[in-house]
Amino acid sequence: MIPPSSSYLINISLGLPYHKVQITTHLLLNFLLVPNHNTVMATIKVYGSTFSTAAMRVFAALYEKDIEFELVPVDMRAGEHKKAPFISLNPFGQVPAFEDGNLKLFESRAITQYIAHEYFDKGTQLVIRDSKKMAILSVWTEVEGQKFDPAASKLTWELGIKPLLGKPTDSAVVEEYEAKLAAVLDVYEARLAQSKYLGGDSFTLADLHHLPTINYLMGTQSKKLFESRPHVSAWVADITARPAWNKVIAMRS
Amino acid sequence: MIPPSSSYLINISLGLPYHKVQITTHLLLNFLLVPNHNTVMATIKVYGSTFSTAAMRVFAALYEKDIEFELVPVDMRAGEHKKAPFISLNPFGQVPAFEDGNLKLFESRAITQYIAHEYFDKGTQLVIRDSKKMAILSVWTEVEGQKFDPAASKLTWELGIKPLLGKPTDSAVVEEYEAKLAAVLDVYEARLAQSKYLGGDSFTLADLHHLPTINYLMGTQSKKLFESRPHVSAWVADITARPAWNKVIAMRS
Numbered sequence: 441m442i443p444p445s446s447s448y449l450i451n452i453s454l455g456l457p458y459h460k461v462q463i464t465t466h467l468l469l470n471f472l473l474v475p476n477h478n479t480v481m482a483t484i485k486v487y488g489s490t491f492s493t494a495a496m497r498v499f500a501a502l503y504e505k506d507i508e509f510e511l512v513p514v515d516m517r518a519g520e521h522k523k524a525p526f527i528s529l530n531p532f533g534q535v536p537a538f539e540d541g542n543l544k545l546f547e548s549r550a551i552t553q554y555i556a557h558e559y560f561d562k563g564t565q566l567v568i569r570d571s572k573k574m575a576i577l578s579v580w581t582e583v584e585g586q587k588f589d590p591a592a593s594k595l596t597w598e599l600g601i602k603p604l605l606g607k608p609t610d611s612a613v614v615e616e617y618e619a620k621l622a623a624v625l626d627v628y629e630a631r632l633a634q635s636k637y638l639g640g641d642s643f644t645l646a647d648l649h650h651l652p653t654i655n656y657l658m659g660t661q662s663k664k665l666f667e668s669r670p671h672v673s674a675w676v677a678d679i680t681a682r683p684a685w686n687k688v689i690a691m692r693s
Numbered sequence: 694m695i696p697p698s699s700s701y702l703i704n705i706s707l708g709l710p711y712h713k714v715q716i717t718t719h720l721l722l723n724f725l726l727v728p729n730h731n732t733v734m735a736t737i738k739v740y741g742s743t744f745s746t747a748a749m750r751v752f753a754a755l756y757e758k759d760i761e762f763e764l765v766p767v768d769m770r771a772g773e774h775k776k777a778p779f780i781s782l783n784p785f786g787q788v789p790a791f792e793d794g795n796l797k798l799f800e801s802r803a804i805t806q807y808i809a810h811e812y813f814d815k816g817t818q819l820v821i822r823d824s825k826k827m828a829i830l831s832v833w834t835e836v837e838g839q840k841f842d843p844a845a846s847k848l849t850w851e852l853g854i855k856p857l858l859g860k861p862t863d864s865a866v867v868e869e870y871e872a873k874l875a876a877v878l879d880v881y882e883a884r885l886a887q888s889k890y891l892g893g894d895s896f897t898l899a900d901l902h903h904l905p906t907i908n909y910l911m912g913t914q915s916k917k918l919f920e921s922r923p924h925v926s927a928w929v930a931d932i933t934a935r936p937a938w939n940k941v942i943a944m945r946s
Contacts, residue, residue: 546832
């Protein structure tokens with residue numbers, strides 16, 4: 441907030457007579473308070489749950505960028521995500537949904553891309569402005585979305601979520617998807633032997649997108665797939681130790 | 694090529710004595726001939742097959758941008774994509790792989806993003822430079838990759854590819870994935886009632902990425918899912934009629 445004395449300062453700096461000060465102050469305050477990336481932060485809203493992997497992906501990006509946001513809890517056990525008003529924010533009836541002022545988005549990876557580009561100069565740089573380096577980074581964000589996540593999410597569901605819901609784990613599904621995840625992690629092991637992070641020399645969205653499912657899987661039998669590969673194991677230790685990620689985990693308590 | 698007389702013109706314009714002309718000409722020619730987007734086009738290579746949906750996605754982007762490229766055929770029936778030297782281009786052993794000079798990429802959607810951004814000013818503009826409009830576009834490219842494609846690719850395999858290979862179609866799988874695709878297309882129908890294209894007012898990557906699987910599915914029983922939804926049907930007719938897409942289809946003949 442601008443303190444009351446600021447009208448006096450504005451008066452002096454503009455050299456205006458007293459009767460114009462009130463109007464000028466009003467206009468200037470309006471100007472000074474026009475939303476920018478510093479002042480609109482409170483208007484960023486994430487609709488979701490601290491247990492949703494997709495919502496956690498967005499929280500992680502926001503904490504890395506040091507951007508304030510409001511979590512609007514969606515009671516998924518009550519099915520709130522499948523009906524109005526939530527369905528107007530995400531027609532697929534899934535969390536998260538995201539608002540930045542008038543902009544409304546869904547799909548967690550589209551949201552993190554927006555955050556990384558729109559708030560490029562704040563916090564951790566999660567994308568790269570060099571077009572060729574960015575192209576390499578995009579290869580690995582696509583690998584996460586197309587190769588890693590289908591296997592990791594299936595295992596998260598079977599081994600991480602179903603037990604919480606009192607549902608039985610399907611061991612045939614676990615075996616099938618652990619084999620798929622192992623094949624993906626073989627490629628990661630080779631990549632991480634050459635490059636400290638998946639997308640390049642620094643931590644980026646290509647790494648960040650993995651955190652929620654890795655977090656679940658490291659609490660299940662599937663952690664052996666990560667721990668048995670030295671470069672993958674070191675990478676997991678590195679990215680899960682990040683302060684921003686630990687703030688995501690702390691949201692649950 | 695710069696004609697021989699250019700050394701004379703360079704000489705005049707720089708006002709240099711004759712003995713310096715040869716060196717100057719050499720340096721300037723080197724400068725003038727440094728690869729740019731007009732001169733390096735012949736170095737763009739796509740390793741793949743004209744029947745691969747992922748490779749077709751890349752061909753479509755290149756034709757939309759009016760960029761010359763060389764197709765390096767990969768004999769997938771002989772398993773060339775699963776062994777050296779191809780595996781060094783894509784460690785997952787899948788087509789396509791892509792080269793633009795020294796840059797080597799894989800993952801079709803990362804390649805199209807690179808093409809769209811790196812060659813922004815050529816041909817059709819497939820991405821948008823306004824950050825908020827680009828964010829909306831990204832929502833729909835993610836929807837394609839995460840929601841549409843898993844169902845559409847499964848149906849393409851069962852109904853479009855397996856018959857070509859003399860393998861039997863699994864009708865239970867078809868039923869399951871047609872229901873999933875129908876649910877996605879319900880969301881598309883609502884979106885396309887509000888917006889001419891998925892990503893916004895113009896044709897972009899968000900639409901283009903759908904073309905290969907739609908092309909296969911329109912030749913199968915699953916075409917009913919598209920034809921029964923008026924806005925989806927009009928959109929399919931529009932995007933499949935694009936000259937660039939028809940060049941992709943013509944690559945097979």
